[in-house]
Amino acid sequence: MATKYYLPEDNSPLPPKSAEVLTTCCDYCIVACGYKVYRWPVGTPDGGMKAAENAFDIDFPSGPLQAWVAPTQHNVVMHKGRPHNVVVIPDKDSKVVNINGDSSIRGGTIAQKCYNPDKPTNDRLMSPMIRINGTLQPVSWDMALDVATDLMKYTVKQYGANAYGMKIYSYQYVENTYAGSKFARRSMKTANWTMHDTPANVTSTPGFRDAGFDNFGPACKDWGDAEVLMICGTDPYETKTMIFNQFIKPAIDGGQKTIWLNVRETAGIAYAKNRGNALFIQLDPGTDTPVLGAIARVIMENGWEDSEWIKQTVGQQ
């Protein structure tokens, strides 16, 4: 009988010197932090606690900011027909974004996403499913693709090209995004295509591009170099953790001013407030736009705007 109580593990294996080492990226957000995967067959010796005995080349117990394997960073997967240990930890050799192997809670636990039938991943679909006679049934990829192709052809023939639509993840690997977009727009010739969070092919921050900003324009470093940041409706500590930890937090420590519009006082806001150089506007849900409009109005009334910059950039795509 399983209990629903959480009893965490109190050990985890260290990768041996002989472990294969692969590099990968965290795919949870656009920061794309660097990770290392250590893989070795189950049943062969784990690494030891001495630097000479493990793949990290450090003595254990390790110290702050050194390599460590939390139980959530270990998993067992099938590889070449044989169970293998995998340990996935932030790459301590990272030179950009998650410098020296920092990580968020999402990326930090990506080992849990590896397919393991004894873990919560056991509900993962292993093949395409088609509802046949009212019941979802696993089918082969060939069959699924044949059915999808026939339906797409039928739909386009019957209702026109725009009856076929594609929603696609926009900032996964270039290869996927490029192939998917090209298929929809060039082969299917549909205008009914957009990325993850937008209803049509527009920016996810309406008005921003019209105002002369490219929302994905700034380098990570710009977040730290700015004298003032105004952060509306989000807390990058939670949503783009490495940009906060590696760039904004040190900047706040050095005197960067931050203005936050948020419903809740989240951790990044609490930290900035404690450092004494933050303004936190705690607003009612859904009122950001009127508040921003009011701020813009005060700026205009006082003539504080940079008219030259506006003339050059706004609406000048």
Added chain:
Amino acid sequence: MTDLKKKDETAAEHGKCMLNRRQFLMYSGSAAAAASTISISLFPGQAQAKARVVGYPRKLVAKLSQLKENKPLDFNYPDDGPNTSCFVVKMDGAKAGSGIGSQRDVVGFSYLCTHQGGYLTGKYQAVGEHRVLGQCPLHLSTYDLTRHGIIISGQAYQSIPQVLLELDGDDIYAVGMMGLIFGRNENLMEG
């Protein structure tokens, strides 16, 4: 005290909000019911699970009468080697998972952040009904000490390890540990 009462949830409610939704690892109760176990109750009066405490030393860490409200007392556990800084605290009536004493408000935890090993010394906070450890000086992780050290906010890979305590008269003993201590591959090191 009324706001403290809100925390006295049923185990079922507790399970709904924290364990199932976050897909935490499940643990087989029958497999764990061996001889060397200690009962873990999320809250007194509720069903209990068993935690494995085999091999852990039983160590006297404090006297109950010596604890001041909301003032952590430091000790080392499970040995005196590296990464063993722990504390025991009486949380001024805030009932806690695995809490001991008549108010179930005495708990023990590791001081080492289970993200990248930041030291959480001096980071105990009692605010209203909340009893937390954080923010970590390195990357701000914050833990809930009334709920087995679960992460409230932050980047840690797991809850902050909880020291299992037993009360014998006025003596508080550390008898086991839930969760892996930062920097170790096993809590119990040989030699």
